[in-house]
Amino acid sequence: MSKSVTAPYTAARFTVVLPTGLFLLVFVAIWLGIPALLSLRWNIPGWLALLTLPPAVVAGFATAVVSYGPLLGLAEGKRGELVLDGDRLCWRRGRRWREVDFSRAHRVAVAAGRSGLGKAHANITIFPLVEILHLHGISRDEVLRHIPAPYFVSEVAPTSTEGLWGFELRADDPAGGDFVRSLLDTIWRNRARNALFRLYERYPWDRRPEPSFRCIRFIETKDMAPEDRAFIARLSESFIDDLADSSVRVTPDYLVGWVYRSWKSTWSGQPDCYCVMPLGYVSAEVSLPRPDWKPFVVGQLLMESAAALGGSSRSYGPSLQHRRYLYVTGPGEGGERLELAFDWYEPTDERWGEAEVFVRFVQHARLRARG
Numbered sequence: 001m002s003k004s005v006t007a008p009y010t011a012a013r014f015t016v017v018l019p020t021g022l023f024l025l026v027f028v029a030i031w032l033g034i035p036a037l038l039s040l041r042w043n044i045p046g047w048l049a050l051l052t053l054p055p056a057v058v059a060g061f062a063t064a065v066v067s068y069g070p071l072l073g074l075a076e077g078k079r080g081e082l083v084l085d086g087d088r089l090c091w092r093r094g095r096r097w098r099e100v101d102f103s104r105a106h107r108v109a110v111a112a113g114r115s116g117l118g119k120a121h122a123n124i125t126i127f128p129l130v131e132i133l134h135l136h137g138i139s140r141d142e143v144l145r146h147i148p149a150p151y152f153v154s155e156v157a158p159t160s161t162e163g164l165w166g167f168e169l170r171a172d173d174p175a176g177g178d179f180v181r182s183l184l185d186t187i188w189r190n191r192a193r194n195a196l197f198r199l200y201e202r203y204p205w206d207r208r209p210e211p212s213f214r215c216i217r218f219i220e221t222k223d224m225a226p227e228d229r230a231f232i233a234r235l236s237e238s239f240i241d242d243l244a245d246s247s248v249r250v251t252p253d254y255l256v257g258w259v260y261r262s263w264k265s266t267w268s269g270q271p272d273c274y275c276v277m278p279l280g281y282v283s284a285e286v287s288l289p290r291p292d293w294k295p296f297v298v299g300q301l302l303m304e305s306a307a308a309l310g311g312s313s314r315s316y317g318p319s320l321q322h323r324r325y326l327y328v329t330g331p332g333e334g335g336e337r338l339e340l341a342f343d344w345y346e347p348t349d350e351r352w353g354e355a356e357v358f359v360r361f362v363q364h365a366r367l368r369a370r371g
Contacts, residue, residue, distance in 0.1 A: 002085040005169070005179040009080035009093045012165035018071050019064040019163075027060035080167055082133070084183055087190060091131065091167070100126055102190035109196050109353070110187065111154035112143035121157040123166070124183065127196075127353075132166030134159060135180045142171075146184035149191075151364055152200040154356070199354050202240055203361045204252050208368050211253045211278030215331045216338050218259070219274045232256075232274055241358055243351055248326060248342040250358060253279055255328060257342055275340060280369025282330030284362040286344055286355075326359070 031052050080093035087103040100106055112122035122143050124133040140155070147153055158164050169176035191197040219228045238251040248257040257275035326344040331337060345355040 002083060003179050003182055004081065004083040005175050006079055006081050007176060008168040009078045010160040010165050010168060011078060011093075016163065016165065019067060022067055023060040023064040025060075026063045027056045030056035030059055082167060082179065084179060084186065087186060089126075089183065089186075093167075098129060098131070100129075102186055103193065105193050105195065106190075107195045107353070108187055109154070110143070110147055110152070110184070111157040112138065112140040113155040113157050115157055115159045116162045117159065119159065121159055122180075123157050123159075123164070124180070124187070132160075132164055133180065133183070134164075134166050134168050135177070136168065136170045138171035138177070138180075143184065146181060147188045149197070149200065151205050151360060152197060154360075196353055196357075199242075199357050202242075203357065204240070205361070205364060207252060209253045209279035209365045211280065214278055214281045215333045215335075216278075216282065216328075216340070217276045217333060219276060221271060221273055231276075235276070242354060243358065245351075246342075246345075246355075248275075248328070250279070250361065255279065255282060255284075255362065257328070257340065277328055277330055277340075279362065279365040281366070282328050282362070283366055284359050285327045285329075286359055287325045287327060287341075328362075 078093070080091060083090040088099055088101050090097055090099040092098065100108075102108075107127035109125045109127070110122070111125075113120075115121040120137055120139050122135045122138045122140075124135075125131070126133075136159070140153070143153060144150055160166060160168065169180055171177045171180075187194070219232065224232075235251055235254060235256050239249045239256075240252060241250050243249060247260075248255055250256070255275075255277040257277065258271040259273045259275050261272040324344045324346060325341040328340045328342070329337065345352050349355070
C-alpha cells in the first residue's frame with residue numbers, strides 16, 4: 001500500500017552552508033586581513049597573526065549566531081513530497097526524485113528523545129544522501145514501540161533549528177504522523193539489510209561485562225611479564241569492533257588503548273604501554289572539536305625563524321587543525337580518578353557511525369554494571 005505526504009522542507013544551505021560561510025568570511029577577514037593591512041605600513045612579525053585568532057573566532061561565531069534566525073526564516077515556505085511504496089521510500093524537494101529501497105542494502109539511523117532545546121523529537125537519517133526526516137512532538141517510548149532496540153535508537157535528536165535540515169512532520173498531524181510511523185515499521189522490518197543496525201548487533205548489549213579487575217591498568221611493553229603478554233594477546237583476539245585504525249578498541253570486558261609517549265614508539269608502531277580499562281567501571285565521552293595548537297604554533301615559529309635566517313619572505317606554514325578526542329574516565333590502581341584522551345574520529349570519517357556505537361556500548365556497559 002502506497003502512502004504519500006507533502007511536508008515543509010528546511011534546506012541545508014540556510015542552516016549549515018550560509019552560517020558556516022559567514023563564520024569563515026569574518027574569521028579569515030580578521031585573522032589574515034588585519035595583519036595584512038598593518039603590514040602595508042609597518043614591518044610586523046608574522047607571529048602577530050596568532051594574536052588575532054581568538055577575536056577572529058569570537059567575531060565569526062557571533063556573526064553566524066546572529067544571522068541564523070533570519071536565515072532560518074528564509075527557509076520557511078519550502079515544501080517537499082514523500083512517498084512510501086512498500087519497502088521503497090521516494091522523495092523530492094524540487095523536480096528530481098530520489099529513493100531508497102529498504103529491501104536492499106542501505107544505511108539508516110534513527111534518533112528519538114529530547115532535542116538540544118528539550119523538545120520531544122525524532123529524526124530518521126538516510127545515508128549516504130544524508131536526507132533527514134524530522135517528526136516533532138513524538139516521544140521516545142512511542143518510537144521504541146516501532147523499533148524495539150533502545151541502544152540502536154540514539155537518545156539525542158536535534159531539530160532543524162539546531163543546525164540540521166530535512167523534511168518537517170508533526171506527530172499530531174494525522175497524515176504526517178501516520179507516514180513516519182509506517183516508515184519506522186518498514187525500517188524495522190528490513191533491519192537485517194541496514195548496515196548501521198548490523199553494527200549495533202555486533203556488540204553484546206545484553207551481556208554483563210566481567211572484567212577480572214576494576215581499575216585502569218598500564219602495562220609497559222619494555223618490561224612486560226609473560227602473563228601480561230599472554231593477556232594482551234588474548235585481548236587482541238577478542239576485539240568486537242571493526243575500528244582497526246583506532247588507538248583504542250573494545251572487547252566484551254575491556255577497553256584496550258595504545259599509548260605512545262616517545263618518537264621511537266610512534267615511528268615503530270610499538271606502543272610504550274598498553275592501557276587496559278575494565279568495562280563497567282569506566283565512562284567514555286567524545287570531545288567537541290579542539291584546536292591542535294602544538295603543530296600549528298611550532299610550525300609557525302619554525303617558518304618565522306627560517307625566514308629570518310634566510311632573509312626571504314615568510315610563507316604561512318601549517319594551518320590550524322581541529323581534532324576530536326575520546327575521553328575515558330575511571331579509577332587508577334591507587335584509587336585516584338584518571339582521565340585518558342585518545343585520538344578519535346570525525347563525523348566526516350567513514351567509521352564515524354561505528355565510533356558512535358562504540359561509545360554508546362561503553363556507556364551501556366557502565367549502566368549494566370551498576371544495575
